[in-house]
Amino acid sequence: MYPYLIVFFLTAILALASFSNKSKPKSFFFFYVVAIGVFVGISDMLGGYDRYIYAEVFTSNAEGVAEGDSEVYEKFFSKEPLYGLINTLIGFLTPNRYVFILLYTLIVYIVYAVCFYKYTEYPFFALLVFLGLMFFFTFTYLRQVLAAGIVWLSLPYYRDRKKWKYMGMILLAAMAHNSAAIMALLYFIPLKKRSFNAIMPVMLGLFVLGLIGVGQAFAVVGGLVGNSNISSHANAAEFGFRYEYVVESILFLIILYNNYNTVANDEETLSYLNLYLMFCGILLLFCKSSDGGRIAWYGIMGIIIMLTRFCKSGRGVPLRYGLVLMFFALFMRILLAWGILLSPYKTFLTDDVREGDYIWEQYEYDHEYDKDKLYNL
Secondary structure: OHHHHHHHHHHHHHHHHHOOOOOOOHHHHHHHHHHHHHHHHOEOOOOOHHHHHHHHHHHHHHHHHHHOOOHHHHHHOOOOHHHHHHHHHHHHHOOOHHHHHHHHHHHHHHHHHHHHHHHOOOHHHHHHHHHHHOHHHHHOOHHHHHHHHHHHHOHHHHHOOOHHHHHHHHHHHHOOOHHHHHHHHHHHOOOOOOOHHHHHHHHHHHHHHHHOOHHHHHHHHOOOOOOHHHHHHHOOOOEOOOHHHHHHHHHHHHHHHHHHHHOOOOHHHHHHHHHHHHHHHHHHHOOOEOOHHHHHHHHHHHHHHHHHHHOOOHHHHHHHHHHHHHHHHHHHHHHHHHHHHOOOOOEOOOOOOOOOOHHHHHHOOOOHHHHOOOOOO
16 A cells, blocks of 8 residues: 555645645656656566456467467457557567556656646646546556547537537547547536536536436447457446445535636636536436446546646645545545555566455466566466
8 A cells, every 4th residue: 555655745835845846846746747647667467357358358468469360450449540540569579568558648648647747837736636536447457548638639629619529529529438438528618607506517417417317328328338359258338326426526515616716718727617616517417327426437537637727826735735635535435445456566577466356366267477477468
């Protein structure tokens, strides 16, 4: 558990200290984010069964590539060809699953670093928000975390109303995970600052639709859970009321309400505001499906940007410390709830397996890795 706490507290210190700096430390920030990416990427199959599923598919595809056989690609990647292309390119280098996960994770974190640095004045604080909301999921949901980063890269096209460029980026993101297609709807939300009183009925309406199961049905029928050929083993779509989605949405709506008078009326700010509201709305709409939290990731950049702006002024100082505590609570909730899926932390740089890892017992498909993690390098 301690390695994760070190990552969080060091980032929190850098985040709070960054408000006193007049410039953004570009080189150090990118190095720091990539270092976190390495921390995630060299972990030894942590995060749960999804890593085993992704790794097994990668290995099968890499072996098929070596033999000139495209059957695995057509079966698993036909609906998400960008993810498949990345699998195939890494498969040309090696069939080793640990190299695949490390290289893929570094691609994701480089994209994230670009977004945090480009869109915020205080990128370390942006990184802190990410740690609280999404960090642990980068261990396991490989397709969707990349799709989220691609969606974030598309934001300037939404802001500038460049329809086809924006839709092209959303299509690219959907080629990594089909659920990204939902972000096409963002383009049709006008860049207009409404009164907060006009926002709440919309949120309430989405919540009511979520309660009667509209979001749940939409996720299944619309294919928003992604490629079923890859995720079928995981039983990803669990149903039942997700109170944590509702609580999270309400918390962010309260923060927005308390700072709404500081929201500027320019197109850039309004584009981020719409993304913020889309995050909250998706959580409410999908309050009866476990997939809702993952679908909402596409809007996290709106949360990150707007919270960073709310904390910028002198009156935002109490909010900074309040958010640090809130994101630490969210960080610890996942760390404790996932248990053996994350702790004790172990890298693939050492052989053998962790004691009591029932996920390994159930899903390990190649026990040669137990003896030598790089045997097929």
